[in-house]
Structures are given as structure tokens and as C-alpha cells.
Amino acid sequence: MGQTAHVSAAVWTSAVSALSLAVWLWLLLGQGMYWLTDVRLPPRRDPGDWPSVCVVVPARDEAAVLPQSLPSLLGQDYPGRAEVILIDDGSGDGTGELARELARHQDGLPLTVASPGAPPPGWTGKLWAVRHGIVLARAREPEYLLLTDADIAHAPDSLRSLVAAARSGGFDIVSQMARLRVTSFWERLVVPAFVYFFCQLYPFRRIGREGTKRVSRTAAAAGGCVLLRTEAAERARIPDAIRNAVIDDVALARAVKGSGGRIWLGLADRVDSVRPYPRLGDLRQMISRSAYAQLRYRPLLLAGTVLALALVYLVPPSAVVVGAATGSAATAVLGASAWLVMAGTYLPMLRYYRQPAWPALLLPFTAFLYLLMTVDSAVQHHRGRGAAWKGRTYARPGAVPEEG
Known part of the structure; x- marks a missing residue:
């Protein structure tokens, strides 16, 4: 036996x-x-006329990283009209004041700093800030919006390369997954695997392709760097249609692709996250x-x-x-x-x-x-502390009544 x-x-x-x-x-x-890690910005050529762009940066308690990231946006070498709109999402560390101070000491793109107040029920704080930024941007009538996080540093030609790739390929979204910081032991162990697992769930080669139903519905973006055509955002009702999404970048890509838009996602060479995650608890x-x-x-x-x-x-x-x-x-x-x-x-x-x-x-x-x-x-x-970030805890979708 x-x-x-x-x-x-x-x-x-x-x-x-x-x-x-x-x-x-x-x-x-x-x-x-x-x-494979060879999916980088697609072939591109400079357009004859450079479209206008508004860069929207939602920021909550980002004073620690803003000196490394915001100057890189203000210093973009872009031939067309562009400006930066930073939305201070109820920061308690002087994020808005620091942003204005950084702009005063640097020549470059103009900066607007605004605050929308606390998000209403049914909205995540980031998307409420993005909504406020897009509303301000639409008054300037830009052809593109660059949605980028406050911890993302861009090379001087980043905006230029993104716009050229979008124009050349006819994409409504061009998104790059920023290279995350890998310095501490835990960052070295966990961060590359984080990106590897993401690629396994959302193969980049399928995201930009049309074809079979399985391939065409594969959609994702990397929230740290998303160039979005304004017309596509309006057609997909961004961000209102995804206002309670915790994984907002994937939700955004699905909404745009679902409304007929073309999207592209790849790894970045010259877009980097400066946010540190030195301890395992930070990564957790x-x-x-x-x-x-x-x-x-x-x-x-x-x-x-x-x-x-x-x-x-x-x-x-x-x-x-x-x-x-x-x-x-x-x-x-x-x-x-x-x-x-x-x-x-x-x-x-x-x-x-x-x-x-x-x-x-x-x-x-x-x-x-x-x-x-x-x-x-x-x-x-299940303990009521899910989706907690920077002092806020969000209910699961459906737990809050939707707006009419």
C-alpha cells in the first residue's frame, strides 16, 4: 500500500x-x-507642422521627486506650441508651491498650477486631477495631451519623439513604460519582474495590432507616459468613462481602443521613474x-x-x-x-x-x-483598506452610485 x-x-x-x-x-x-524587450518607439518622421500639446501632470505629495522630474518637462525641446499643467491634488507637502518655484528658476515651457479640490464620490484622486487638467487644457485647444506622472523624468526630446511617432503611425495613444528605478536590493529583485509580469499579461506586440478578436481586444498603456490625441479622448469620454478605475492606464487604453482608436505601447529608453522603493514594504x-x-x-x-x-x-x-x-x-x-x-x-x-x-x-x-x-x-x-494610496482608500467600482 x-x-x-x-x-x-x-x-x-x-x-x-x-x-x-x-x-x-x-x-x-x-x-x-x-x-523580448525590443518593442520601442515605432519608426517616425518629423511632421511638417508640429501640433500643439498640453502636458497634464497630476501630483499629490510629490515634493520629494518634483525637482528631478518637473524641470525635465519644462525643458522639453519641442518645435511646436506646448505647455505644462500641474494639478496639485490636495498635497500637504507644498507640491504646488515648489512647482511654481522650480518654474521661476528655469526658462522653458510655461507652467500652470491648479487644484481641483477633493474628488467627489465615484472618482479616484488621480483621475479627478486629470479631469481638471484636461478641462484647463481644452481651453488651449491642443491636438494632443501628454498625461505623465509627477515622478517621471523625460529626456529633452521625449515629447518630440512621442508626437512624431503618433503622427507617423496614426496612433491615438503612444505610451511608453518608463524605466523604473533599480538601485536597492529589493528594487533589483522585484522591479524588473514587475515589468516582466506586466508584459506577460499584456504582450506589447499585440497591443498595437488589429486582427483576430483576441489580438484586437488586447489593450494597455503605462500611466507614467501617455500621449493621447484630444479627439480620441473626447470620443472615449476620458477620463469620465473610467473615473473610478484603480488601474487607470489599462482602463484608459481599453476605452480608447474600444471607441475605435489605435494604440501603441512599448518600453522607454529615455523616460525614467525617479520614485524610490528602497524597502520591500514600499514595493508591497x-x-x-x-x-x-x-x-x-x-x-x-x-x-x-x-x-x-x-x-x-x-x-x-x-x-x-x-x-x-x-x-x-x-x-x-x-x-x-x-x-x-x-x-x-x-x-x-x-x-x-x-x-x-x-x-x-x-x-x-x-x-x-x-x-x-x-x-x-x-x-x-476585505478589511476595508484596499486600493489605499497616499492617505486615500477607494471603494470597488459599483460600491458608489454612478453619476447620471
Whole structure:
């Protein structure tokens, strides 16, 4: 009886290991080549006439990072008419005053600083600030809006490159995922994986393509850097149509693509986040605030996600250990093969972040951290502390009556 149970356990372990390897082979070849990092700004040419642009920056308690980011926007080398509108979202650290002071000491694009007051029920603070910024921008009648976060620093030619790419490709959205800061140990371990997992969920190559229903509905943007055609924003009712979205960048892209717009998303070369996440707790807060929202607040999706993460990321190293301990060469080989494919797909992202190769073998551990953070996100939500950010906690969509 005991020997039969031992054989059955060995067969079951080998079967699960084989399934994990099969999933990794499918991810390698069938998920839009998500693991490659060569999706950068598309081919572009300078337009004959440069359209006007308003840069909208929502900012709440950003005095620590504003000296690194705002001058990069004010100093944009843009041939057309452009200006910056910073919306101070109820900051308590003097963000608005600091922005005005920075603008006084730098020649460049004109700056307007305004504050919309507290967001009404049904709005997230960021989107309420964005709405106020867009209202102010429309008075200038810009052809494009650049929605960028207060922690994002742009190279001097960033705006020029974004507009040229949008005009050349006929895109309503051109979005770049800013290169996040990778300095501390935890940033090195977690941040490249964060972008890797995002690419796995939203393969960049599919986002800009039309074709099959599956491909055409793939939509995402990176909220730190979104160039948006004003006409497309009006057609998609941005931001009113997504006013309670916690993951606002993906919601924005879906709304624009759903209204017939064309979108493009890729990795940035010269757009960088200057926000530090030195401790694991900082990263946990950043991830946990939106993880359960990504699962649409559904316990069944949470359970399925936990099982999927375990199968894809935790089974391979576990199979190597179990195979070595039980003398099952088949189990160990299957697990090692899946682990190597996993590590191989992660290497391009590590190179993009200028990191050594060894963290690729630690991806199962990092995925386990993400699993715990996802569960923590659900726990915090059910305790009434979900989607908390900078002193605000947002209700799940539907918990607040919609506007008429």
C-alpha cells in the first residue's frame, strides 16, 4: 500500500512538472513573444507642422521627486506650441508651491498650477486631477495631451519623439513604460519582474495590432507616459468613462481602443521613474493597492491566479528538489527544463534593466512574493483598506452610485 502511494505520488509529481513545462513552452512561443524587450518607439518622421500639446501632470505629495522630474518637462525641446499643467491634488507637502518655484528658476515651457479640490464620490484622486487638467487644457485647444506622472523624468526630446511617432503611425495613444528605478536590493529583485509580469499579461506586440478578436481586444498603456490625441479622448469620454478605475492606464487604453482608436505601447529608453522603493514594504504597498483590482475583486479569480502562479513559477524548482530527493530523474529533468525556460525568458528584461543574469534563477522566489502580495491585496480589500494610496482608500467600482 505504501509503495503504491509512493509510486502514485511520483507519477503525479512528474505529471504536474510536465504540465508546467508545457505551459512554459506555450508562453515562450504563443504569448506574443512577450519576453523580448525590443518593442520601442515605432519608426517616425518629423511632421511638417508640429501640433500643439498640453502636458497634464497630476501630483499629490510629490515634493520629494518634483525637482528631478518637473524641470525635465519644462525643458522639453519641442518645435511646436506646448505647455505644462500641474494639478496639485490636495498635497500637504507644498507640491504646488515648489512647482511654481522650480518654474521661476528655469526658462522653458510655461507652467500652470491648479487644484481641483477633493474628488467627489465615484472618482479616484488621480483621475479627478486629470479631469481638471484636461478641462484647463481644452481651453488651449491642443491636438494632443501628454498625461505623465509627477515622478517621471523625460529626456529633452521625449515629447518630440512621442508626437512624431503618433503622427507617423496614426496612433491615438503612444505610451511608453518608463524605466523604473533599480538601485536597492529589493528594487533589483522585484522591479524588473514587475515589468516582466506586466508584459506577460499584456504582450506589447499585440497591443498595437488589429486582427483576430483576441489580438484586437488586447489593450494597455503605462500611466507614467501617455500621449493621447484630444479627439480620441473626447470620443472615449476620458477620463469620465473610467473615473473610478484603480488601474487607470489599462482602463484608459481599453476605452480608447474600444471607441475605435489605435494604440501603441512599448518600453522607454529615455523616460525614467525617479520614485524610490528602497524597502520591500514600499514595493508591497505599490503592488498590493492594485493587484486585487486587476482580478476585478473576484475571489474565484484570486484562487485561479494563486494556482496558476504556483503551477507556472513554483512547481519547476519544487520538482527539481522532489526529483533529487526521491531519485526520480524524470521529475527533476522536467522541473529543471521548465526552470531554465523561465529564466531564459527573463534574461532580456534583466538586460534592459542593466542587471546581472543571476536574478533570473530567483524568479520563482520573486513570483512567490507577488503571490503573497496579491493575497494581501485581497485581504486588505476585505478589511476595508484596499486600493489605499497616499492617505486615500477607494471603494470597488459599483460600491458608489454612478453619476447620471
